[in-house]
Amino acid sequence: MRDKMAVTRKHQDAGDRAALRRFLRSHRIKTVVGPGGALFIVDHHHWARAWSELGLRRAPVRIMRDLSRLDPDAFWKRMRALCYVHPYDELGKRRGVDALPASVMGMRDDPYRSLAAFARQSGAYRKPPNARGDFRWAGFLRERIEEDMSSIGGFALALTQAIRLARGGAARRLPGYCGGAAR
Numbered sequence: 001m002r003d004k005m006a007v008t009r010k011h012q013d014a015g016d017r018a019a020l021r022r023f024l025r026s027h028r029i030k031t032v033v034g035p036g037g038a039l040f041i042v043d044h045h046h047w048a049r050a051w052s053e054l055g056l057r058r059a060p061v062r063i064m065r066d067l068s069r070l071d072p073d074a075f076w077k078r079m080r081a082l083c084y085v086h087p088y089d090e091l092g093k094r095r096g097v098d099a100l101p102a103s104v105m106g107m108r109d110d111p112y113r114s115l116a117a118f119a120r121q122s123g124a125y126r127k128p129p130n131a132r133g134d135f136r137w138a139g140f141l142r143e144r145i146e147e148d149m150s151s152i153g154g155f156a157l158a159l160t161q162a163i164r165l166a167r168g169g170a171a172r173r174l175p176g177y178c179g180g181a182a183r
Helices: 002-013 017-025 045-053 072-081 111-121 131-142 152-167
Strands: 029-033 039-043 061-066
Touching: 002 017, 002 045, 029 045, 039 045, 039 061, 111 131, 111 152, 131 152
Parallel strands: 029 061
Antiparallel strands: 029 039
8 A cells, every 4th residue: 555655655756736636536535335335445455545645635546336225234245246345354264344433544454465465566467357366366375375465675575576476387277367478
């Protein structure tokens, strides 16, 4: 998330408000309209958190679905069917939807999701079509990498292992797998 804050800060510091608006629009927060008209973020949570921490009070959204007509039980059932909700904690443990934070400020960092994202950005695999794929990659790496990622050196070592694993045969069934060569 720090990298998202740094990128946004560069756009803020440039002083070009139109360019900042274009940048924000290019990273619209994907949402679903739920019961009572509430918006539920289904993708770009980290952008939303970064922007909130930087003091931005408004952000562009893209409404993926309007499920406002559903009662809460039907809403969460539909969200699961659409692969729009992934109630996993920072340790990769599945939780009930009641454990989801009320806002992005309550999100906890899952180091394996970050590790997977950095491996993807390094070309180890292609972006999966939905967030479920991101969670699958994080789970795959969580089962295989035991480095202490709290230091730069530990994270770098874990990233080297993640890239190697993502290009290996054990990852073949994961979404975005592209084999031994970076693409």
